[in-house]
Amino acid sequence: MIILHTTPTANGYKASIMLEETGLPYRVIEYNLVKGENFSPEYLAINPVGRVPTIVDHSTNLAAPLSIYGSSAILLYLAEKTGRFMPTNIYKRAKVYEWLGIIASDVSPAFSGQFVFNVIAPEKLPWAIEFYEKLCIRMLHTMDLQLSKTPYLAGEEYSIADIIGYPVALISMKRYPGNLESHPNIARWAALLSERPAIQRGMKVPS
Numbered sequence: 001m002i003i004l005h006t007t008p009t010a011n012g013y014k015a016s017i018m019l020e021e022t023g024l025p026y027r028v029i030e031y032n033l034v035k036g037e038n039f040s041p042e043y044l045a046i047n048p049v050g051r052v053p054t055i056v057d058h059s060t061n062l063a064a065p066l067s068i069y070g071s072s073a074i075l076l077y078l079a080e081k082t083g084r085f086m087p088t089n090i091y092k093r094a095k096v097y098e099w100l101g102i103i104a105s106d107v108s109p110a111f112s113g114q115f116v117f118n119v120i121a122p123e124k125l126p127w128a129i130e131f132y133e134k135l136c137i138r139m140l141h142t143m144d145l146q147l148s149k150t151p152y153l154a155g156e157e158y159s160i161a162d163i164i165g166y167p168v169a170l171i172s173m174k175r176y177p178g179n180l181e182s183h184p185n186i187a188r189w190a191a192l193l194s195e196r197p198a199i200q201r202g203m204k205v206p207s
């Protein structure tokens with residue numbers, strides 16, 4: 001059994017979609033970030049960053065349960081554990097690594113910054129808003145161009161690159177008006193992925 005420590009946020013959904021896609025049995029522990037439940041000593045003992053998602057895998061042949069924090073790390077671990085959603089061909093696998101990294105460290109931070117300066121910031125700083133809006137538009141163009149060439153983010157096959165990208169498109173990009181409508185290839189890809197039953201189930205965790 002795997003225990004998923006999570007919240008109903010884009011990063012949480014990346015992990016829950018992957019667990020649903022693999023079919024591995026798991027149980028969910030939900031955290032209330034507003035109440036600071038993620039800073040409890042029990043949680044910090046398995047994840048010193050104090051952020052979600054984390055999984056704890058009790059179904060290994062190891063001496064002790066294995067814990068792993070962060071959506072990219074969880075996706076890579078579960079892909080390795082199951083041998084799924086990761087191509088065996090090295091050229092194709094390189095593109096999955098590349099797009100996993102683009103979503104995790106280029107696209108997601110751009111939308112986080114846009115959210116922080118447009119929505120959360122008590123003082124609206126025009127330069128910061130403009131900086132992150134330009135960055136978001138650049139990232140959207142990059143993704144849209146890629147998806148104009150291939151059905152999935154990293155090529156012809158559905159992979160963990162799509163699993164990490166979908167919640168970002170559905171939550172972060174939709175929050176920023178006009179994004180999906182003006183990027184038809186991202187919209188086509190998101191619609192295709194939304195038909196997958198595992199994605200539909202994963203987007204409802206925690207229920």
Ligand SMILES: N[C@@H](CCC(=O)N[C@@H](CS)C(=O)NCC(=O)O)C(=O)O
Nearest residue numbers: 009011012033051052053070071072
């Ligand atoms: N790099 C991490 C980011 C995780 C993250 O930002 N988690 C947020 C919720 S979506 C969180 O736990 N925030 C609480 C905090 O920072 O105290 C990932 O990809 O999973």
